[in-house]
Amino acid sequence: MTEDEAVDDELLTIGAFAARARLSAKALRLYDRLGLLPPAHVDEVSGYRYYRVGQVERARLVARLRQLDMPLARVAEVVEAPDGAAAADRLTAYWADVEARVAGQRTLAEYLRGRLSGRSSEMYGKFVVETVDVPEQVLITETRHVLAGELPAWIGASLGRLEEGARECGGITAAPFVVYHSDVSEESDGPAEACVPVADEAAARAWVERQGRAREMKVRVEPAQRLAYTRISKAQVAHPQILAAFEAVEEWIPKQGLWQAGPCREVYFADWDAAGAEDPACDVAFPVR
Numbered sequence: 001m002t003e004d005e006a007v008d009d010e011l012l013t014i015g016a017f018a019a020r021a022r023l024s025a026k027a028l029r030l031y032d033r034l035g036l037l038p039p040a041h042v043d044e045v046s047g048y049r050y051y052r053v054g055q056v057e058r059a060r061l062v063a064r065l066r067q068l069d070m071p072l073a074r075v076a077e078v079v080e081a082p083d084g085a086a087a088a089d090r091l092t093a094y095w096a097d098v099e100a101r102v103a104g105q106r107t108l109a110e111y112l113r114g115r116l117s118g119r120s121s122e123m124y125g126k127f128v129v130e131t132v133d134v135p136e137q138v139l140i141t142e143t144r145h146v147l148a149g150e151l152p153a154w155i156g157a158s159l160g161r162l163e164e165g166a167r168e169c170g171g172i173t174a175a176p177f178v179v180y181h182s183d184v185s186e187e188s189d190g191p192a193e194a195c196v197p198v199a200d201e202a203a204a205r206a207w208v209e210r211q212g213r214a215r216e217m218k219v220r221v222e223p224a225q226r227l228a229y230t231r232i233s234k235a236q237v238a239h240p241q242i243l244a245a246f247e248a249v250e251e252w253i254p255k256q257g258l259w260q261a262g263p264c265r266e267v268y269f270a271d272w273d274a275a276g277a278e279d280p281a282c283d284v285a286f287p288v289r
Contacts, residue, residue: 010053011041017051021059028059034072036062036079070094107241127230127248131288136224137174137197140165140204143181143216145189148239158194159268161215168207170199175269177285182263195222225261228253229285235277237266245284253288262287 018025031037032049037059039049051059058079065075074094081087142158159176166172174197184190198204204219211217232245246264253260267283275281 011050012053014039014049014051017056017059020053021056021063023059023063027063031059031062034076036072036076065091068095068098107238108243111241111244127232127245129228129230129249129252131226131228133226134174134224137222138169138199138201138204139195139220139222140169140198140208141193141195141218141220143191143193143218145191146184147187147189148185151184151192151239154192155194156272158215159196162194162196162217165207165211166196166198169204173197173199175267175283177265177267179263179265225287226289227265227283227285228256228258228288229267229283231280231283233278234270234272234275234281237282242266242284249284249286253286258288260286261289 012020014025014028018028021028028037028039028049028051032039037055040052040055041050042048043050061079062075065078066072070078074090078087078090078094081090140162142162144154144158146154155178159178163172163176176194176196179193179195180190181193182188182190184192201219201221208217208219228249230245230249232242236242236245249264250260264284264286267285268281269283270279270281272281
């Protein structure tokens, strides 16, 4: 054994190790409980924890990752990576998520400043609101309670499943859409309902029956109705940018002598993957009377 290896194998009490790693004993106990940094040895009689000097670097890494507000589950992914390159990739992925969240929060803050400062009308004036009459539609649908952070992935997956099923239901007859039966945010989980209009009601009911109860799928016939809507770009679909579009339509409706006749919806008429950030991609709409 070399001198360096002997030093790395030296056992330290939790207090001495905490001082060496510049961590508290409380933090070390938490990291042990979560499996992030188990002690090298625990005395069976006293229960005292002992750490090896060679564990100091891992302890400091855990602490530094926590300084990035990294959740402990993500810390575990980094420190358990098979090598340094994989650990760096996992850190990069986490930080990309952080920057995306901060960008969304920055946009939300700007939006709220506009509302609080009385500039709502100025913001809403950027949206052109119109009405359109929609005929009766047979819909195959999937409903889920979902939070805002889960929403984009669920919309893509659920509409994909329904569009695949529509091939057995006479084909898709109009643009797919998502109905929000209650608020979807980081605190409220809807539910939201993904909807695909199809041609054959009997075939649709047979298809839904074959799906069983694995997902909340159903067939419903939506009556003819009028929608008040505004068209937005792919970039504007992101939360919280889309909030201003919804509120612009809500403000417009009573000014036209109309009232809301149902829950709001997002109508996805464009090829989402092919659309650019500034391309029209979605209608934000409310049924009106």
